[in-house]
Amino acid sequence: MKKELTFIGFGSCGEVGRSSFILDDGEHKVLLEAGLKLIPFQPSIPPVGLDKYAQDLDAAIISHAHIDHSGYLPAVYRHGFEGKSFMTEPTLDIARMLWEDHYKIEKDRYWAMDDLETVYERTETMEYRQKQKIADGITIEFYNAGHILGSAMTLIDWKGYRILYTGDYNDNWTPFFDGYDMPDDPVDLVITESTNGVRTVPDREKINTAFTNEVRSVLASGKKVMVPSFAVGRSQELLTVLTDSISEYPIYVDGMINRMNAITERYLTSKWVSPRILKKLKEKGLESPFDHENVIGITRENFERTWDFRKHLGEVDEPFIIISTSGMLMPSPIHTHMRYNASDPQNLLAFVGYQAEGTIGRDILEGTRQVTVQMDRFNTVEVPIKSRIMQFHFSGHVSDEGIRQLFEKMQPSEIILVHGSEESRTSVSTLVKKGTTVHFPEIGVPLTIKSFERHFGVSTEEL
């Protein structure tokens, strides 16, 4: 029997986006992630070369719901995958929302709505620290990755050889998570994200305070704050932080954030979120962190004509906060709010997340002061950006210290760096202890895992 394990990447090798990798020992093939790469104003890019493996896969693992990790999974089934997918229950719930939303944009470019039905039928949900057999001799276990609701690191026990795939993870405490959890015992191989490179991520408490203070001072001067934000994760964190100290001004919530809030509310138990937030809710007698009189969703349930209400918000001369998708200022409800509120030099446009190249958000950060905003499907309008612009460096990804601690405790003899630019993963490689083999996989080029062979005491073939 051949004792060889290979790793093949189909994306996220020297880039961020379209994460998708296979581990293959000749007998079993396990898929880690099936993501799409989203490109501003262009069609997304699928993982390269994955389709031809779909029929041979034994199982798929999805670390968390973000489209760059999950968006291609329905297509894998379309291409003949017949096995099961494993993910946490919140991941499935959030992914369902993101898949349905993505379908509105790309239609059946990669998969059709009935493929989603197949995904739901074949998906098995798991909790953290619960062992699950996924193929003969292969079991997995999830650990809370602290990145977004339901995000998981995966420990794979491959016939006794231990692999930790981190997915996206965060060591910083956020309102919902106490950083990442990891296995209690060392592993042989770590496959880690390297998004931030070697970068010290500022303490979350400090950024929260700076953000809240700034928002408060704008409101106190009678002005408005616009916060373009990601629907999943960041918006819920901000709402939790803002409502801690702001109750006298309205906080309007627009776009998919409202649906994500509702999903979050279903998982407010110690299984999924930090005891800190549960304790806080209990103390305040609240059912949900979004359950405040001044938090108002701009939804059809609350307003007969949401569009008119957005316009009304632009006309009133009173202070408020608006948190709205999209996080990178791409066409979405935030455009309407910019149209009505971005021309006042005393209003604040607060950036709270990463702005990818080519997005309107990045353009504004780099100095563009006139943007074309989408009013509806057919109409655009030119809007001058005169409001103040500030950036707050929140991050959902691990810091250099967080990676160092992971390596320290997991003591892998081999490391594979994914999900980061060439520059980032090169800088992460400097955190690796001497004597550890580090791989920089390239798309479509199989890597042989040396320590796997050593683990089984053979170098090539066992007779």
Ligand SMILES: [Zn+2]
């Ligand atoms: Zn992510």
